[in-house]
Amino acid sequence: MVMKIYKSKILLILTGMMLFSCNSVLELQPTDKIRAEDLFGDPQGVKLYMANLYYQLPIEDFAYFRAGFNQNGGDPNNGGWAPAMSADEAMHSEFGDFIGDGDYHYWEPGYKLIRDVNLLFDAIPNLAIRDDEKAVLTGEASFIKAFAYFGLAKRYGGVSLIKATQKYTGNVEDLKVPRSTEKETWDYVMELCDQAIANLGPVKGRRASKWAAYALKSRAALHAASIAKFGSRAPMSGNAVTQKLVGIDAADAAGYYAACIAASEAIMTSGQHSLYMPNPASPAVAAENYRALFQNPEVAAENEAILVKGFTLPGNNQGHNYDIWYQPAQVANGWPHPGRMNPTLDLVDAYESYTNPGHDAPIVTTVEGSVTDYNGFNPALNYIRFDSPNDIFKNKDARLWGTAILPGTVWKSAPIIIQAGYIKPDGSSVIRTKDQIDVGGTTYYTYGAPSTTMYSGFDTYGGNNTRTGFGFKKFMNQNTPIVPGWNQSTSDWIEFRYAEVLLNYAEAVVESGTGNAANAAKAINDIRKRAGHTVDIPLTVDNVQRERRVELAFENKRFWDLMRRREFHTAFNNRFMHSLLPLVDLRTLPAKYIFVRVNTPNSNTRTFDTKAYYRSIPGIGANGLVQNPLY
Amino acid sequence: MKKYALILAAVFLTLSCSKKTSSGPPNPPEPPDPPPVQEVVYDETGCLFKSYNGLVMAGYQGWFAAEGDASERGWYHFQNGSCGGFKPGCSTIDFWPDMTEYTKTYPSPFQFANGTNAKLYSPYDEETIDLHFKWMQQYGLDGVFMQRFVGEIKNTNPKGKRHFNKVLENALKAAKKYSRAICVMYDLSGCSPEDVAYLEQDWNELQTLFKLFDNVQNPTYLRHNKKPLVVIWGVGFNDNRKYTISDVDKLVDKIKGPTKKVSVMLGVPYFWRTLKNDTENSTTLHTLIKKTDVIMPWAVGRYSNDNYTNVAGAELAGDIQWCATNKVDYVPLVFPGFSWGNLRNDPSLYNSIPRLKGDFLWKQVAGAKLSGAKSLYVAMFDEIDEGTAIYKCAREGELPLHADKRFVGIDADLPSDHYLWLTGQAVKWFHGEGTYNSTRPVR
Amino acid sequence: MKKLSYILLISALAASSCKKDNYDGPTAGLSGNFFDVATKALVEQDIIRGTQIEIQEKGYVVPQYLIVKNDGTYSNTLLFAATYTVKPIRTNFIALEAQEVTLNGQTTLDFNVTPYIRVTNASIVKSGTKVIATFKLQQNVINNVNKIGLYAHEDFRVGEPMRQAETERDLNAVSDPNATYTLEMDIPTKDQLKTGKSYYFRIGARIDIGEARFNYAPTVKIDL
Known part of the structure; x- marks a missing residue:
């Protein structure tokens, strides 16, 4: 708590400095705030200042939503909308939004962080600490600044590069810095990463290590390379394009891929990081290992976790809200709006089957076998009948079982009931309507149980419950009952983990056609082995992307994969997301389960507008910057 | 019949301009026209090339010199300063000329595998340029633009000036002999603003020295819009040139003069219309272009066989429409391929834009023709530094040794005149002879 | 005192800003x-x-x-x-x-x-459970045609970006001016189209040039 107070004081100082710098009339020395020189004069002050900088990092964690970062303050109520719902990973149980012009911005917070870190750079030479400590501090500051510019570049393209603290000398115009090209901006991110790598030590912990800096470089270089390579998939025009403020020449892809390969290899050959639980005894063990890794990243502190952001205590600006929004209704413990992250059938289809390695394994529901028929229940088709509501997922990749709550699987000791309706003995169907029927002395309920606290699917009561047929498991805390209030979840967030580095590496190798293809193939197969696979698959673009999609699901990477690879507008062109309706088939006794593939109920098609590959530049009326295309 | 087609085209053009009506007050009356100046009228009796329209012409560098020729310029443009001259392991050239037919040759510092010396030619020799023009006639190429590098013809460089004057003298003579079109093309690369202004003086000198505009003396000097044509290459590029669009604008005003003494063709960057990429973002370029008679955008290196259609399709269509609207003639450039591994001392740049046995050249010829172009500029007749030459070059397997470097040859299964022949086919298509389409013709 | 002066200043600003805004509306x-x-x-x-x-x-x-x-x-x-x-x-x-x-x-x-592509000789007819479009393409640039499509929507502003059902074919080639292209839409397979209702159909083709938009033949209304 002490730290918290201190932090808000620092914020006040900064705000104060910013306001005061505008007008000499207001140049008074405040007596109730800490002055900058006093803060940096004290090593403890510097530590606190660093905590504040880390807090401001654009980490897309449990508190990252459409309105931006750290949305876990006093009023974090956003209805539980997560970035996964802007990609093809999930639907929200209630909302149908997609990507708005005002979503996912990072402009003012980015430049505030850059300003704060520039002040630190100014202070480091004068600190009363050893030179090696100064070096580490310089490394951390570079890492933080690189991260901030990465956050800006991937949203806005080329941005104004404020390389050093700006001094106000009476002319506002002097403070205006035009946008650099997108390439110059990414190159600056690379340069800052290199500076961080050169200065940081190998020590692991909750602050940036050399490995974290390499991991950031690996991610950022892959992003830049992808924009260079795939930019032509979504041609743009306008001033920002002409001036190269957005877009990178295709010829520059090779350099960025090479940078990604080198940074990833540095981690891979260091011996300092590895996969958590790389050799599971069975898929079931693999699924549990995978789940456990995200429930508490501390288990992987010595191997997979490269940088973890802590959510240590419940409370405003500290805890988060994933558990209240996303755990199923049956365990809501009084919270009124559970069950809001609904993994899509589209994602579920992508997970491999152990019986057919190297391919998507769409859920087959009928003897006829069509996986593109979304027309709803059709009595003319021969639906495959299953004894249990999750037999249909048998042999699917362990990570599906560790990521989603499948119908009838156990969560917190309760079988989670996800059922959309039934087929009556006469062959008529009752789907997504509350109803019940007695057949052979047993009462069957459309939603699988009589009351709203006893099932977790398809009843739209309160805007809750999955409408895709899948609940959410990854990151959920299985150990403690839900506390029905704001900001009570304290599971930590892994920002960089070894599996992502392997995937970055594999993608850079396969897309560039350079580097060690055998090592890259091993990288994806090591990750698959950890997920219970026993048959290796070849290094191909499709295999790498499928592996990314399933391994990194819900880590807020898919959104950026679609962005940087310029796949969003083709992936989302009048696209419905899809659901799997589990139905009880009462035409046969004992009753069996059948499944129907449908367009997600109550949803509309989504189309990605190519302008959204870049966010609009805010405030161009005042800052005079060139706007991005089509805004 | 042809004339009718042209008139139809003109009607078409007028229609394509957007029509504007306004419910507001009418525009104020135009200011009165200045007193008319009498335009100069040339006697075009006997002139063979009264317009660039319908012609296919190439650029002619003529900048090479051989050690021992009368130019006294050593191995000029064969030697590479970055590696110490002209010797095995060091050259500017990637291609080697096919020397079979040259009557005057010079021993070079290079040898074939069998130990015999590899000979070279010098364009300073009349018989050599005679041979080149003889080829042009033989394969049908309409003619050439004689490159004149303003940086090399200044009075401070008497040997350079003498060289280019001699080459031009040889060429004018051969052009007349073989009835090939000829035209002077100034290249402003490397110029200062003063050099740009100097061009006018040189141009006036040339007119007097060679009686360029004399329809009897030089009946094949290229004319356009009833005036002799002169080309100024290199305006609007955004590669930090020392001279400006405004410098060139003034120059065009001067060499045309109030009596419109000449027609001017401008060599402009590829993205001249949209003012992006290689082009300075200044609409003064468009103002300048509208004053001139023909433009030729520089396409070398802007695309390869794989992305030609994608890059050039929209540019050609938009360019041709723009030029039609603004009544400027438009000449697209085609080139057979590109290779400058030796010039840049970088083996990865051998065949950096592959020729693909002429598929690449023909794709551009067809692209230009099908987009509605009326004439072509082929880069170049004899450019072997950058490997764009269409003239006879030695084939793979028949090349001199080059120490740790190598020369690039025409594919061994093709005759050495393959690109001359293919260009000749393009000429026929543009002359309206024969039946051609986007498939490369077979010999 | 200071606070008061601020308030005055702000009001003054506010007042003056009202006076300044006397531009004509958009006429x-x-x-x-x-x-x-x-x-x-x-x-x-x-x-x-x-x-x-x-x-x-x-x-x-x-x-x-x-x-x-x-x-x-x-x-x-x-x-x-x-x-x-x-x-x-x-x-x-x-x-x-x-x-x-x-x-x-x-x-x-x-x-x-000059449209990039003219979709000519277009016909859209219902035949059994299918809607069949036939047409020719006349392209005015040398680029490839990426894609041809038949689009359906209950709103008359149907097009590639606004459709409830589509049948598309990737061409990725220069079109043949002599060819007749055919696209068929099998209505029972389109979950968004209901029989008994009317829909608008439109044939489109897109040239492979940067941000080029689709070219179309005029819309046809068909009762399913």
Whole structure:
């Protein structure tokens, strides 16, 4: 708590400095705030200042939503909308939004962080600490600044590069810095990463290590390379394009891929990081290992976790809200709006089957076998009948079982009931309507149980419950009952983990056609082995992307994969997301389960507008910057 | 019949301009026209090339010199300063000329595998340029633009000036002999603003020295819009040139003069219309272009066989429409391929834009023709530094040794005149002879 | 005391800012048609994600964008009287130069353009459970045609960006001017189309040029 107070004081100082710098009339020395020189004069002050900088990092964690970062303050109520719902990973149980012009911005917070870190750079030479400590501090500051510019570049393209603290000398115009090209901006991110790598030590912990800096470089270089390579998939025009403020020449892809390969290899050959639980005894063990890794990243502190952001205590600006929004209704413990992250059938289809390695394994529901028929229940088709509501997922990749709550699987000791309706003995169907029927002395309920606290699917009561047929498991805390209030979840967030580095590496190798293809193939197969696979698959673009999609699901990477690879507008062109309706088939006794593939109920098609590959530049009326295309 | 087609085209053009009506007050009356100046009228009796329209012409560098020729310029443009001259392991050239037919040759510092010396030619020799023009006639190429590098013809460089004057003298003579079109093309690369202004003086000198505009003396000097044509290459590029669009604008005003003494063709960057990429973002370029008679955008290196259609399709269509609207003639450039591994001392740049046995050249010829172009500029007749030459070059397997470097040859299964022949086919298509389409013709 | 002066200052600012805002409302307008320079027909467009007209008032940095209706007409009657630079962008026709237009009252500005592709001899008929489109393509640039498609929507503004059902085929080749192209839509397989209702169908084709928009044949209404 002490730290918290201190932090808000620092914020006040900064705000104060910013306001005061505008007008000499207001140049008074405040007596109730800490002055900058006093803060940096004290090593403890510097530590606190660093905590504040880390807090401001654009980490897309449990508190990252459409309105931006750290949305876990006093009023974090956003209805539980997560970035996964802007990609093809999930639907929200209630909302149908997609990507708005005002979503996912990072402009003012980015430049505030850059300003704060520039002040630190100014202070480091004068600190009363050893030179090696100064070096580490310089490394951390570079890492933080690189991260901030990465956050800006991937949203806005080329941005104004404020390389050093700006001094106000009476002319506002002097403070205006035009946008650099997108390439110059990414190159600056690379340069800052290199500076961080050169200065940081190998020590692991909750602050940036050399490995974290390499991991950031690996991610950022892959992003830049992808924009260079795939930019032509979504041609743009306008001033920002002409001036190269957005877009990178295709010829520059090779350099960025090479940078990604080198940074990833540095981690891979260091011996300092590895996969958590790389050799599971069975898929079931693999699924549990995978789940456990995200429930508490501390288990992987010595191997997979490269940088973890802590959510240590419940409370405003500290805890988060994933558990209240996303755990199923049956365990809501009084919270009124559970069950809001609904993994899509589209994602579920992508997970491999152990019986057919190297391919998507769409859920087959009928003897006829069509996986593109979304027309709803059709009595003319021969639906495959299953004894249990999750037999249909048998042999699917362990990570599906560790990521989603499948119908009838156990969560917190309760079988989670996800059922959309039934087929009556006469062959008529009752789907997504509350109803019940007695057949052979047993009462069957459309939603699988009589009351709203006893099932977790398809009843739209309160805007809750999955409408895709899948609940959410990854990151959920299985150990403690839900506390029905704001900001009570304290599971930590892994920002960089070894599996992502392997995937970055594999993608850079396969897309560039350079580097060690055998090592890259091993990288994806090591990750698959950890997920219970026993048959290796070849290094191909499709295999790498499928592996990314399933391994990194819900880590807020898919959104950026679609962005940087310029796949969003083709992936989302009048696209419905899809659901799997589990139905009880009462035409046969004992009753069996059948499944129907449908367009997600109550949803509309989504189309990605190519302008959204870049966010609009805010405030161009005042800052005079060139706007991005089509805004 | 042809004339009718042209008139139809003109009607078409007028229609394509957007029509504007306004419910507001009418525009104020135009200011009165200045007193008319009498335009100069040339006697075009006997002139063979009264317009660039319908012609296919190439650029002619003529900048090479051989050690021992009368130019006294050593191995000029064969030697590479970055590696110490002209010797095995060091050259500017990637291609080697096919020397079979040259009557005057010079021993070079290079040898074939069998130990015999590899000979070279010098364009300073009349018989050599005679041979080149003889080829042009033989394969049908309409003619050439004689490159004149303003940086090399200044009075401070008497040997350079003498060289280019001699080459031009040889060429004018051969052009007349073989009835090939000829035209002077100034290249402003490397110029200062003063050099740009100097061009006018040189141009006036040339007119007097060679009686360029004399329809009897030089009946094949290229004319356009009833005036002799002169080309100024290199305006609007955004590669930090020392001279400006405004410098060139003034120059065009001067060499045309109030009596419109000449027609001017401008060599402009590829993205001249949209003012992006290689082009300075200044609409003064468009103002300048509208004053001139023909433009030729520089396409070398802007695309390869794989992305030609994608890059050039929209540019050609938009360019041709723009030029039609603004009544400027438009000449697209085609080139057979590109290779400058030796010039840049970088083996990865051998065949950096592959020729693909002429598929690449023909794709551009067809692209230009099908987009509605009326004439072509082929880069170049004899450019072997950058490997764009269409003239006879030695084939793979028949090349001199080059120490740790190598020369690039025409594919061994093709005759050495393959690109001359293919260009000749393009000429026929543009002359309206024969039946051609986007498939490369077979010999 | 200080607080008071601030309040005064702010009120003064507020007051003066009221007085300053005495500009006329938007009284001018710009409207017109996109005509095919050869056939004189309107050039069909898309109302969403279609061709736009960029207009930039002299002295202003930020342009405005006018949308074009599906039929190839456009109209915006609420613009300020001023001189604008006008340029259609993201077009389905060969790029036009920007031009300056002075708006003074309601102004008409037609564009005569060469569409990238003309979809000709178009026919859309219902046959059994299928809707069958046949057409020819006449392209006016050398680029490939990416894709041809038959699009259906209950709204008459149907097009590639606005459809409830589609049948598409990737061509990725130069089209054959002599070929008749056929696209079939099997209605029972389209979950968004209901029999007994009327839908609008439209044939489209897209050229492979940067941000080029689709070219279309006129819409046909069909009762399913």
